[in-house]
Amino acid sequence: MRIAVLGTGVVGRTIATKLVQLGHEVTMGSRSTDSEGLREWLGEAGEGTSGGTFADAAADAELVFNCTAGEASLDALAAAGEGNLAGKVLVDVANPLDFSRGMPPTLAVCNDDSLGERIQAAFPQARVVKALNTVNAQVMTDPGRLPGAHNVFVCGNDAEAKASVRELLQAFGWPRESIVDLGEIGAARGTEMYLPLWLRLMGALGTADFNIQVRVP
């Protein structure tokens, strides 16, 4: 599949590399084609990869990953172009973390709204699926690094789009039964508002390399 990965930070580069390994044709999009992250990744990634602006990346893609920083996501997607996102599955991996008031960060949007919902509202023709934002980049693309079963969550308004994302997640190594569908895009409030607990757990555990398993009787 032709996939655009928007954002050249650790999350974007880790996902893009995994997608290349899985045989996809990946274009990484950045605010500027001078981006250090973009140049580094292109240097490492090898064949079948390319880079460009957010709009360059989104234009030819069949599916788009939003891996930009949450506070920059709406601007980045606007730069990608509403027309370049229309009709496409848009996997939103971002968290709206606000570091402006120090540590730990707060959320720039929460409680009665979420970044996932704002993206869906701003780009109504995109088929937004919130996913993977509850784990760090290593766990996203290599869930087997943690022992036993643990879960990843998807939500969105388009059932077919969620099915496409589930397939990608299975290719990443997530067992089918570990992928929990939380319903429509409003459930993004739940997975984004989990971040403050995730950050406290990271502090208590001394590592970002963890995830949760849901236990039922």
Added chain:
Amino acid sequence: MRIAVLGTGVVGRTIATKLVQLGHEVTMGSRSTDSEGLREWLGEAGEGTSGGTFADAAADAELVFNCTAGEASLDALAAAGEGNLAGKVLVDVANPLDFSRGMPPTLAVCNDDSLGERIQAAFPQARVVKALNTVNAQVMTDPGRLPGAHNVFVCGNDAEAKASVRELLQAFGWPRESIVDLGEIGAARGTEMYLPLWLRLMGALGTADFNIQVRVP
């Protein structure tokens, strides 16, 4: 130990009953001594139990559980009396759920503050420990009903108070290694903001009888 349980809903009654079974002397506190929940519980609970107003219950207690509805907690604790809480361990089990805007509920406080912090700020002499608010009443008092390991979280500013609560949690059936200390009371933001995810999980799983296990490598 002489323990006050404030709040006569399902959580208060379930915790109070468990404490009686463990041999504690329990007084249940209610806004009014005419409360149906209070009368029902006293009818079921038998010896070594009593009921009264929030102030009656807190006055003689060595340790106090806040099991009132989150939106009513600050008023209930004010009615219990600042002097009756001073120096005592106050286990805050409440979640600040706001149902006034329909379902799913939002949080009445979150992001840069929490109910746990507000309680600690309003009653600076109380030794507040946030705990158990991430599971339903049955799991709180009978964690073994779920298969395998799963976690409960504590946070608060007083290490000795947290140690007392850990002992109670172990008596409830939580293995020592399943109790995760998230740090000071500010971590209550994390466990309270987990509620929107908990509510979506309840919808997806079709049951409130679940919990999460944290997986590390």
